[in-house]
Amino acid sequence: PMADGSYSYDSYHRYDVMISHLESLVASHSSEAEIVDVGTSYEGRTIKAIRMTADISSDESDDKPMIWLDGGIHAREWVSPATMMYIIDSILGEQETDKSDKMGELLAKFQIVVAPCINPDGYEYTHTTDRLWRKTRKPSGCRWGKKNWFGGCFYRMCYGADPNRNWAADWGNSGVSDDRCSLVYPGKEPFDQENTKAVKTYLENHSDKLKLYATYHSYSQLFLTPVGYTTTKPENWKHHKKVGDAVVAAIAQRNKGTAPYIAMQSAGLYPASGDSADWVHDVLGLTDSYTFELRPDGNSNVGFELPADQILPTAQENVDGLLALIDNIEYNNI
Ligand code: PAY
Ligand code: ZN
Secondary structure (H helix, E strand, O other), X not given: OOOOOOOOOOOOOOHHHHHHHHHHHHHHOOOOEEEEEEEXXXXXXXXXXXXXXXXXXXXXXXXXXXXXXXXXXXXXXXXXXXXXXXXXXXXXOOOOHHHHHHHHHHHHHOEEEEEOOOOHHHHHHHXXXXXXXXXXXXEEEEHHHOEOOOOOEOOOEEEOOOOOOOOOOOOOOOOOOOOOOOOOOOOOOOOOOHHHHHHHHHHXXXXXXXXXXXXXXXXXXXXXXXXXXXXXXXXXXXXXXXXHHHHHHHHHHHOOOOOOOEEEEHHHOOOOOOOHHHHHHHOOOOOOEEEEEEEEEOOOOOOOOOOHHHHHHHHHHHXXXXXXXXXXXXXXXX
Protein backbone atom coordinates (compact mmCIF):
# COMPACT_ATOMS: atom_id res chain seq x y z
CA PRO A 1 0.00 0.00 0.00
CA MET A 2 1.02 3.57 -0.60
CA ALA A 3 1.16 6.24 2.08
CA ASP A 4 -1.40 9.00 1.90
CA GLY A 5 -0.55 11.20 -1.04
CA SER A 6 -0.90 14.50 0.79
CA TYR A 7 2.83 15.11 1.20
CA SER A 8 4.31 17.31 -1.51
CA TYR A 9 7.62 18.53 -2.85
CA ASP A 10 6.45 21.86 -4.22
CA SER A 11 6.93 23.64 -0.92
CA TYR A 12 9.03 23.41 2.25
CA HIS A 13 7.32 21.87 5.26
CA ARG A 14 7.36 22.46 9.01
CA TYR A 15 8.98 19.86 11.26
CA ASP A 16 5.67 18.37 12.45
CA VAL A 17 4.44 17.92 8.89
CA MET A 18 7.59 16.00 7.95
CA ILE A 19 7.31 13.77 11.02
CA SER A 20 3.60 13.11 10.34
CA HIS A 21 4.58 11.95 6.89
CA LEU A 22 7.15 9.56 8.36
CA GLU A 23 4.44 8.19 10.63
CA SER A 24 2.06 7.66 7.74
CA LEU A 25 4.84 5.90 5.80
CA VAL A 26 5.44 3.57 8.73
CA ALA A 27 1.70 2.85 8.93
CA SER A 28 1.55 1.84 5.28
CA HIS A 29 4.94 0.05 5.21
CA SER A 30 4.88 -1.63 8.61
CA SER A 31 6.93 -4.64 7.51
CA GLU A 32 9.83 -2.48 6.32
CA ALA A 33 9.81 0.77 8.29
CA GLU A 34 9.68 1.99 11.87
CA ILE A 35 10.17 5.26 13.71
CA VAL A 36 13.31 5.68 15.80
CA ASP A 37 13.36 8.27 18.59
CA VAL A 38 16.94 9.45 18.51
CA GLY A 39 16.61 11.90 21.39
CA THR A 40 15.09 15.19 22.48
CA SER A 41 16.14 18.69 21.46
CA TYR A 42 16.77 21.53 23.92
CA GLU A 43 13.24 22.89 23.37
CA GLY A 44 11.77 19.43 23.84
CA ARG A 45 11.13 18.24 20.30
CA THR A 46 11.68 14.56 19.58
CA ILE A 47 14.43 14.04 17.03
CA LYS A 48 12.94 11.34 14.88
CA ALA A 49 14.41 9.08 12.28
CA ILE A 50 12.92 6.36 10.11
CA ARG A 51 14.61 2.97 10.02
CA MET A 52 13.99 0.97 6.86
CA THR A 53 14.87 -2.61 6.04
CA ALA A 54 13.17 -5.69 4.62
CA ASP A 55 11.33 -7.76 7.23
CA ILE A 56 11.97 -5.19 9.93
CA SER A 57 10.56 -7.19 12.82
CA SER A 58 12.87 -10.16 12.24
CA ASP A 59 15.74 -10.70 14.69
CA GLU A 60 18.30 -10.55 11.88
CA SER A 61 17.20 -7.08 10.81
CA ASP A 62 18.98 -5.45 13.77
CA ASP A 63 22.29 -7.00 12.75
CA LYS A 64 22.31 -5.89 9.15
CA PRO A 65 24.94 -3.43 7.99
CA MET A 66 23.70 0.11 8.63
CA ILE A 67 23.55 3.22 6.50
CA TRP A 68 22.87 6.49 8.37
CA LEU A 69 21.80 9.71 6.63
CA ASP A 70 20.94 12.98 8.35
CA GLY A 71 19.70 16.36 7.24
CA GLY A 72 18.92 19.74 8.68
CA ILE A 73 21.78 19.99 11.16
CA HIS A 74 21.93 23.64 10.05
CA ALA A 75 18.56 25.30 10.46
CA ARG A 76 18.47 27.50 7.36
CA GLU A 77 19.51 24.82 4.86
CA TRP A 78 15.92 23.94 4.02
CA VAL A 79 16.55 21.87 0.91
CA SER A 80 18.39 19.33 3.06
CA PRO A 81 15.40 18.03 5.10
CA ALA A 82 13.28 18.19 1.92
CA THR A 83 15.81 16.02 0.08
CA MET A 84 15.95 13.58 3.00
CA MET A 85 12.17 13.18 2.84
CA TYR A 86 12.33 12.47 -0.89
CA ILE A 87 15.10 9.91 -0.38
CA ILE A 88 12.93 8.16 2.23
CA ASP A 89 9.92 8.16 -0.10
CA SER A 90 12.12 6.78 -2.88
CA ILE A 91 13.54 3.97 -0.76
CA LEU A 92 10.02 2.91 0.21
CA GLY A 93 8.81 3.04 -3.38
CA GLU A 94 6.60 6.10 -3.03
CA GLN A 95 8.68 7.98 -5.63
CA GLU A 96 11.09 7.09 -8.40
CA THR A 97 9.36 3.91 -9.46
CA ASP A 98 12.05 3.30 -12.11
CA LYS A 99 14.50 2.57 -9.29
CA SER A 100 12.30 0.22 -7.30
CA ASP A 101 14.36 -2.95 -8.02
CA LYS A 102 17.46 -1.23 -6.76
CA MET A 103 15.65 -0.06 -3.62
CA GLY A 104 14.43 -3.60 -2.95
CA GLU A 105 18.01 -4.86 -3.08
CA LEU A 106 19.12 -2.12 -0.70
CA LEU A 107 16.39 -2.94 1.80
CA ALA A 108 17.29 -6.62 1.68
CA LYS A 109 20.96 -5.98 2.32
CA PHE A 110 21.04 -2.95 4.66
CA GLN A 111 19.16 -1.21 7.41
CA ILE A 112 18.91 2.41 6.35
CA VAL A 113 18.28 5.02 9.03
CA VAL A 114 17.38 8.53 7.89
CA ALA A 115 16.95 11.44 10.30
CA PRO A 116 15.61 14.23 8.07
CA CYS A 117 15.97 17.13 10.50
CA ILE A 118 18.35 16.80 13.45
CA ASN A 119 18.15 20.47 14.54
CA PRO A 120 14.37 20.87 14.81
CA ASP A 121 14.53 23.86 17.22
CA GLY A 122 16.64 25.83 14.78
CA TYR A 123 14.57 24.67 11.81
CA GLU A 124 11.31 25.84 13.39
CA TYR A 125 12.94 29.17 14.33
CA THR A 126 13.80 29.75 10.65
CA HIS A 127 10.10 29.31 9.87
CA THR A 128 8.76 31.55 12.64
CA THR A 129 11.36 34.23 13.29
CA ASP A 130 14.65 34.35 11.39
CA ARG A 131 14.93 32.64 8.01
CA LEU A 132 18.74 32.68 8.08
CA TRP A 133 19.29 31.19 11.56
CA ARG A 134 21.99 28.48 11.39
CA LYS A 135 22.58 27.19 14.93
CA THR A 136 20.65 25.44 17.68
CA ARG A 137 18.51 27.50 20.08
CA LYS A 138 19.95 26.66 23.51
CA PRO A 139 21.01 29.82 25.39
CA SER A 140 24.79 29.95 25.38
CA GLY A 141 25.25 32.80 27.87
CA CYS A 142 25.92 36.53 27.75
CA ARG A 143 28.01 37.89 24.91
CA TRP A 144 31.70 37.75 25.99
CA GLY A 145 30.41 36.34 29.28
CA LYS A 146 29.68 39.87 30.55
CA LYS A 147 26.81 40.56 32.93
CA ASN A 148 25.51 43.96 34.10
CA TRP A 149 24.99 45.17 37.72
CA PHE A 150 21.49 43.77 37.75
CA GLY A 151 22.51 40.26 36.74
CA GLY A 152 21.35 40.63 33.14
CA CYS A 153 23.66 40.62 30.14
CA PHE A 154 25.89 43.68 29.61
CA TYR A 155 25.68 43.24 25.85
CA ARG A 156 23.06 40.63 25.09
CA MET A 157 22.16 37.01 25.54
CA CYS A 158 23.48 34.63 22.87
CA TYR A 159 21.56 31.64 21.62
CA GLY A 160 22.69 28.41 20.10
CA ALA A 161 25.89 26.73 19.10
CA ASP A 162 26.92 25.63 15.63
CA PRO A 163 25.95 21.96 15.69
CA ASN A 164 28.47 21.24 12.94
CA ARG A 165 31.31 22.55 15.12
CA ASN A 166 30.18 20.75 18.28
CA TRP A 167 31.61 17.25 17.65
CA ALA A 168 34.74 15.96 19.33
CA ALA A 169 37.07 15.88 16.32
CA ASP A 170 39.75 18.58 16.53
CA TRP A 171 37.04 20.51 18.45
CA GLY A 172 37.42 24.26 18.78
CA ASN A 173 40.45 24.80 16.55
CA SER A 174 39.56 26.01 13.03
CA GLY A 175 36.63 27.83 11.51
CA VAL A 176 35.15 28.66 14.92
CA SER A 177 34.69 31.72 17.16
CA ASP A 178 34.61 32.06 20.94
CA ASP A 179 32.00 34.79 20.57
CA ARG A 180 28.90 33.01 21.87
CA CYS A 181 26.76 35.05 19.48
CA SER A 182 28.81 33.97 16.44
CA LEU A 183 27.38 31.76 13.71
CA VAL A 184 30.26 29.34 14.26
CA TYR A 185 30.36 29.22 18.09
CA PRO A 186 31.26 25.58 18.76
CA GLY A 187 29.60 25.34 22.17
CA LYS A 188 31.24 25.33 25.58
CA GLU A 189 32.49 21.80 25.07
CA PRO A 190 31.91 18.98 22.59
CA PHE A 191 28.37 17.58 22.65
CA ASP A 192 26.94 20.19 25.03
CA GLN A 193 24.06 20.49 22.54
CA GLU A 194 21.22 18.01 23.11
CA ASN A 195 20.78 17.22 19.43
CA THR A 196 24.43 16.47 18.61
CA LYS A 197 24.70 14.39 21.79
CA ALA A 198 21.62 12.39 20.80
CA VAL A 199 22.85 11.60 17.29
CA LYS A 200 26.35 10.82 18.58
CA THR A 201 24.93 8.37 21.12
CA TYR A 202 22.83 6.59 18.50
CA LEU A 203 25.81 6.29 16.16
CA GLU A 204 28.06 5.02 18.94
CA ASN A 205 25.50 2.41 19.92
CA HIS A 206 25.40 1.13 16.34
CA SER A 207 29.01 1.72 15.34
CA ASP A 208 29.75 -1.98 14.89
CA LYS A 209 27.19 -2.09 12.05
CA LEU A 210 27.71 1.35 10.55
CA LYS A 211 29.05 1.19 6.96
CA LEU A 212 28.14 4.63 5.63
CA TYR A 213 27.54 8.04 7.23
CA ALA A 214 26.35 10.93 5.09
CA THR A 215 25.15 14.33 6.27
CA TYR A 216 23.32 16.78 4.00
CA HIS A 217 23.82 20.55 4.01
CA SER A 218 23.37 23.38 1.53
CA TYR A 219 24.67 25.18 -0.35
CA SER A 220 27.54 25.01 -2.91
CA GLN A 221 26.95 21.71 -4.79
CA LEU A 222 29.84 19.81 -3.30
CA PHE A 223 30.62 16.30 -2.15
CA LEU A 224 33.00 16.72 0.78
CA THR A 225 35.31 13.93 1.91
CA PRO A 226 37.08 13.78 5.29
CA VAL A 227 38.70 15.55 6.96
CA GLY A 228 37.54 19.14 7.35
CA TYR A 229 39.98 20.49 9.92
CA THR A 230 43.18 20.11 7.92
CA THR A 231 44.12 19.94 4.26
CA THR A 232 46.49 17.05 5.05
CA LYS A 233 45.11 14.02 3.22
CA PRO A 234 43.87 11.13 5.37
CA GLU A 235 45.23 7.64 4.70
CA ASN A 236 42.06 6.58 2.87
CA TRP A 237 42.11 9.60 0.55
CA LYS A 238 42.44 7.50 -2.63
CA HIS A 239 39.24 5.70 -1.76
CA HIS A 240 37.49 8.99 -0.94
CA LYS A 241 38.56 10.43 -4.29
CA LYS A 242 37.21 7.42 -6.18
CA VAL A 243 33.91 7.58 -4.29
CA GLY A 244 33.64 11.32 -4.83
CA ASP A 245 34.21 11.04 -8.58
CA ALA A 246 31.51 8.37 -8.85
CA VAL A 247 28.98 10.38 -6.83
CA VAL A 248 29.38 13.64 -8.74
CA ALA A 249 29.26 11.78 -12.07
CA ALA A 250 25.96 10.13 -11.12
CA ILE A 251 24.49 13.47 -10.03
CA ALA A 252 25.61 15.16 -13.26
CA GLN A 253 24.03 12.39 -15.33
CA ARG A 254 20.57 13.22 -13.98
CA ASN A 255 20.21 16.93 -14.66
CA LYS A 256 22.43 17.63 -17.63
CA GLY A 257 23.06 21.28 -18.33
CA THR A 258 22.94 22.41 -14.72
CA ALA A 259 26.11 23.33 -12.82
CA PRO A 260 27.93 20.17 -11.72
CA TYR A 261 28.66 19.11 -8.16
CA ILE A 262 32.35 18.98 -7.31
CA ALA A 263 34.05 16.41 -5.09
CA MET A 264 36.83 17.60 -2.80
CA GLN A 265 38.30 17.15 0.62
CA SER A 266 36.19 19.03 3.11
CA ALA A 267 38.97 21.35 4.32
CA GLY A 268 39.32 22.56 0.70
CA LEU A 269 36.12 24.57 1.14
CA TYR A 270 37.44 26.13 4.34
CA PRO A 271 39.03 24.42 7.34
CA ALA A 272 36.43 23.69 10.01
CA SER A 273 36.81 21.72 13.24
CA GLY A 274 34.23 19.67 15.09
CA ASP A 275 32.03 18.58 12.21
CA SER A 276 29.93 15.44 12.34
CA ALA A 277 31.48 13.59 9.40
CA ASP A 278 34.99 14.03 10.83
CA TRP A 279 33.91 12.64 14.20
CA VAL A 280 32.45 9.56 12.52
CA HIS A 281 35.59 9.19 10.41
CA ASP A 282 38.18 9.79 13.13
CA VAL A 283 36.50 8.60 16.31
CA LEU A 284 34.23 5.80 15.06
CA GLY A 285 36.92 4.93 12.51
CA LEU A 286 34.52 4.73 9.57
CA THR A 287 36.17 5.27 6.17
CA ASP A 288 32.93 6.18 4.40
CA SER A 289 31.84 9.38 6.14
CA TYR A 290 30.81 12.32 3.94
CA THR A 291 29.15 15.73 3.77
CA PHE A 292 26.94 16.79 0.87
CA GLU A 293 26.39 20.44 0.01
CA LEU A 294 23.18 20.58 -2.04
CA ARG A 295 21.89 23.28 -4.42
CA PRO A 296 22.34 26.04 -5.31
CA ASP A 297 25.90 26.30 -6.60
CA GLY A 298 28.44 28.42 -4.76
CA ASN A 299 27.98 31.46 -7.01
CA SER A 300 24.25 31.69 -6.50
CA ASN A 301 22.70 34.74 -4.91
CA VAL A 302 19.71 32.82 -3.53
CA GLY A 303 22.02 30.86 -1.22
CA PHE A 304 20.06 29.11 1.51
CA GLU A 305 16.75 30.41 0.13
CA LEU A 306 16.53 27.94 -2.73
CA PRO A 307 13.16 28.37 -4.51
CA ALA A 308 10.79 25.50 -3.83
CA ASP A 309 10.58 24.56 -7.51
CA GLN A 310 14.18 23.34 -7.15
CA ILE A 311 13.37 20.82 -4.43
CA LEU A 312 12.47 18.07 -6.90
CA PRO A 313 15.49 18.33 -9.21
CA THR A 314 17.79 18.57 -6.17
CA ALA A 315 16.19 15.56 -4.52
CA GLN A 316 16.11 13.45 -7.69
CA GLU A 317 19.76 14.00 -8.54
CA ASN A 318 20.61 13.08 -4.97
CA VAL A 319 18.76 9.79 -5.12
CA ASP A 320 21.12 8.96 -7.98
CA GLY A 321 24.09 10.34 -6.08
CA LEU A 322 23.22 8.25 -3.04
CA LEU A 323 22.89 5.05 -5.06
CA ALA A 324 26.32 5.67 -6.60
CA LEU A 325 27.71 6.39 -3.15
CA ILE A 326 26.40 3.14 -1.72
CA ASP A 327 27.77 1.16 -4.69
CA ASN A 328 31.23 2.56 -3.99
CA ILE A 329 31.58 2.29 -0.21
CA GLU A 330 34.28 -0.01 1.12
CA TYR A 331 31.71 -2.47 2.46
CA ASN A 332 30.38 -3.13 -1.06
CA ASN A 333 33.87 -3.51 -2.54
CA ILE A 334 35.68 -6.00 -0.33
O1 PAY B 1 34.47 21.48 6.42
O2 PAY B 1 32.86 20.24 7.09
C1 PAY B 1 33.28 21.31 6.65
C2 PAY B 1 32.34 22.46 6.42
C3 PAY B 1 30.94 22.03 6.18
C4 PAY B 1 29.91 23.15 6.24
C5 PAY B 1 30.05 23.92 7.53
O3 PAY B 1 29.63 23.36 8.54
O4 PAY B 1 30.53 25.06 7.57
C6 PAY B 1 29.90 24.05 5.03
C7 PAY B 1 28.84 25.14 5.06
C8 PAY B 1 27.53 24.59 5.57
O5 PAY B 1 26.80 23.89 4.87
O6 PAY B 1 27.21 24.88 6.71
C9 PAY B 1 28.64 25.80 3.71
C10 PAY B 1 27.62 26.91 3.73
C11 PAY B 1 27.45 27.59 2.38
C12 PAY B 1 27.98 27.98 4.76
O7 PAY B 1 27.16 28.26 5.62
O8 PAY B 1 29.11 28.50 4.71
ZN1 ZN C 1 25.47 23.52 6.78
